[in-house]
Amino acid sequence: MAEAASTEERSTGRNRRVRALVTYLRDRRRLRTSLVAGPPYAVLVLFFALPVLTMLVISFRLGSITGPFTLDNYANFLASDTYRTVLWRTLLVTVEVTAIVTVVGYALAYSIVRFSRRTTLLLLLVILPFWTSYIIRMYAWINILQSGGVLDSTLVLLRVVDGPVGLLYSQEAVLIGFTYVWLPLAVLPFYASLSNMDPDLIEAAKDLGAGPIKAFFTVTLPTTANGVVTGIILVFIPTFGSFITPRLLGGTNSIMIGMVIENQFKSAFNYPFGAAIGMIISAVVVAVLLFGARGGGTLFAGGDGP
Amino acid sequence: MNALDGALRPLERLVQRHGSRLARVVMVAVFAFLWLPIGVLVLMSFAEGGVLSFPPEELTLRWYGAFLSNDTARRAIALTLKISTVATAVTVALSTLIAYAVDRFEFPGKGLLQLLATLPIVVPLVVTGVALVLFFGTINLGSGYWSVVVAHVVRTIPFATLVILPTFLTFDRRLEEASKDLGADELETFVQVTLPNVFPGILAGGLLAFTISFNEFVFTYFVKGSGQSTLPVYIWDQIRYNVTPEVNVISVVFLLVAVSMVLVAVSLTRVELLARR
The missing domain is CATH 1.10.3720.10 (MetI-like)
Known part of the structure; x- marks a missing residue:
């Protein structure tokens, strides 16, 4: 019994904290927006946009991903x-x-x-x-x-x-x-x-x-x-x-x-x-x-x- | 023009009279084309003499037994599930955030977010797959379990978002107003009104994300390290180097997983939702 009561207490305590957070965020639109849109934005930029940019940069290198810059890859392909x-x-x-x-x-x-x-x-x-x-x-x-x-x-x-x-x-x-x-x-x-x-x-x-x-x-x-x-x-x-x-x-x-x-x-x-x-x-x-x-x-x- | 019309007239009459019959022929032919190969796969998974014995003289469950006692295949399935479940959870969370942000907020870069959440569908898989390898190589992340999970998340976000976003957009916000008028605070309103209404869409998005991740090949093929064969990669190796009748069995397993997932997803939303892409 006592255990159940304490679990309930803990969960209401957590609820109160969540409520406080919700109230806090209600008045801060910009923070709220960045908390919602931020994570997916970060993931898509980091693991989609950046990789494509990396590929663009590496396409101008010679032989390996740290090689010197060159146009040879494109020239060789087209030639x-x-x-x-x-x-x-x-x-x-x-x-x-x-x-x-x-x-x-x-x-x-x-x-x-x-x-x-x-x-x-x-x-x-x-x-x-x-x-x-x-x-x-x-x-x-x-x-x-x-x-x-x-x-x-x-x-x-x-x-x-x-x-x-x-x-x-x-x-x-x-x-x-x-x-x-x-x-x-x-x-x-x-x-x-x-x-x-x-x-x-x-x-x-x-x-x-x-x-x-x-x-x-x-x-x-x-x-x-x-x-x-x-x-x-x-x-x-x-x-x-x-x-x-x-x-x-x-x-x-x-x-x-x-x-x-x-x-x-x-x-x-x-x-x-x-x-x-x-x-x-x-x-x-x-x-x-x-x-x-x-x-x-x-x-x-x-x-x-x- | 008139001469053309004259020439067309008999044809027009023909189409007018037999239009519905023609449509039926088209439907039967195309559905046969779409489903016969799948029927062949299922049939041949029971064929005693393997894939080259059509029509099979004897049916057997032997290859199913062989599949169940194949350790490599079992490990591949375990790894696939380990990747797909984690990737699906992450994708559902991120796609729900995207849907919520796009539906509720105006912010700079909103269009870009939608574009980024759609492009992975549009760009050929081989391009993104290669880009991910190069990126992971450049930042020295290497090619382990987490690289594959990240790749799967990128792959599945557009599909999940495509399903989850409309459920947010079509949700009647007046229900939230009503809930607040009746004395509920923001949290109660979200948990008791908003969430139950958008939940079927989120679940459907999750099921589709899981299906795609479970079937994912191209990203995995490029990003994976050695010894990290998911089931599709295992099948690829089998097909390219030594076809055994077990591959048919694995195919049937795949079919069952995909079909049941999609049927549940469809029952949760509308089939037309999947058609909006």
């Missing part, structure tokens, strides 16, 4: 035929993936919004695969695409082909893998903008004589342009920097720029050179974001609260 080819191929793959995902994702979002009543369930079915491990989703495709794998066995069973095709380790496998992982990501903004759109607009266009195709291209697509741009950005950027998918599914001729960075950090150990390539990728990202901002994409949390 090399191999790296320019890799950069060009990365851009090409990224554009292809973005195009495929945008068309398929938009078709799916449109079908869900216009032609289905079970939207919550369908949306769940879209996002659940997205929340599972990236590596595992790639591994699922290794199961399917490898020589003698699920796809080959199925095709042989159906007598479409005689022997194994083995699509793994090819450019097609890379495209399939990317489409698979980014499709859910693009469907979400497409879905959001389509479901926010006033369906009466389409009816109005049809009343004025437009068929469904014309109504789509003159009304629906322009009205949902923001969502489309957001989806494109969300797919373009991570594809451009990816190394996992081409490493696991691609062959020797599907090397992408992210793999070159991985290589610098995992086997070549030329960190400054890797940092310089990281900066080049960042430059592309910034360019895409600026382009997207002009196109009206919305990426930033909270700015447009619900």
Whole structure:
């Protein structure tokens, strides 16, 4: 009994101190704000902004992270035929993936919004695969695409082909893998903008004589342009920097720029050179974001609260 | 233009008549594309003859047994949980502070805070991963347990904030006024009125943060020290060097964790909330 009483006393004592603190802070707005915003600010500056700045500085060093300053890393990258080819191929793959995902994702979002009543369930079915491990989703495709794998066995069973095709380790496998992982990501903004759109607009266009195709291209697509741009950005950027998918599914001729960075950090150990390539990728990202901002994409949390 | 319209007219009629059928075909095809690979993973985890024996002739639990008695995999799971739980706790605390600050206060640098809390989603993972390694190397923090935890916090803050912030923004502040009018002080109001209302959002944010941290690969891969293999890193090594049917089993474990976490998170908020990104 006595013990319980003393625990209670202690907890009321603590309550009183908390109360005193709350009262103290109520009258000191600036202190209160810095106590709330300060910790996350500190963490994000220290462990996100500063690391990126560190990478920028190191990208100008020669050979090691304490080497002398130089422009060689950038010059060597841009002067090399191999790296320019890799950069060009990365851009090409990224554009292809973005195009495929945008068309398929938009078709799916449109079908869900216009032609289905079970939207919550369908949306769940879209996002659940997205929340599972990236590596595992790639591994699922290794199961399917490898020589003698699920796809080959199925095709042989159906007598479409005689022997194994083995699509793994090819450019097609890379495209399939990317489409698979980014499709859910693009469907979400497409879905959001389509479901926010006033369906009466389409009816109005049809009343004025437009068929469904014309109504789509003159009304629906322009009205949902923001969502489309957001989806494109969300797919373009991570594809451009990816190394996992081409490493696991691609062959020797599907090397992408992210793999070159991985290589610098995992086997070549030329960190400054890797940092310089990281900066080049960042430059592309910034360019895409600026382009997207002009196109009206919305990426930033909270700015447009619900 | 008229010629084009004329050419389009039969097509328009076709789409008009078969629109809903077309939509159904799209939905079936895309959902098959999204879910068949997952079905294959699950099926092959029971395949007696391993991953190259499709369709499996015999089903077995053998690989599950092998997984359970695999010490390396078990250690990897323990380490993953040790990292994810700590990182999730830190992330939830920080994201809640961000949401509270953005919702309640006006201060210089507010826009920058929101930008910093969003950018880690936007910047390619390989860039931030490399930047963290270089930073940890420069300040001589090295690559230990805490480096990985910090990396996971940076990785998960944007996702948790994206879920937690809207619950603060949509919370009806008049409830707080009412509570104070009825005689409650600030602390009582916060604990008894504000917290219960925003708690589901915070919990959902935490579950998603945990899911991401549990699955995190890229940051861990770059930042980790030797001998610090989380489960995704372990799988990566397995896939690249020696695939065993156990990898399918681990994949199924991952699927179950992710699916249950996300389903709980969704039931706590709205599925559309996860769609706002």
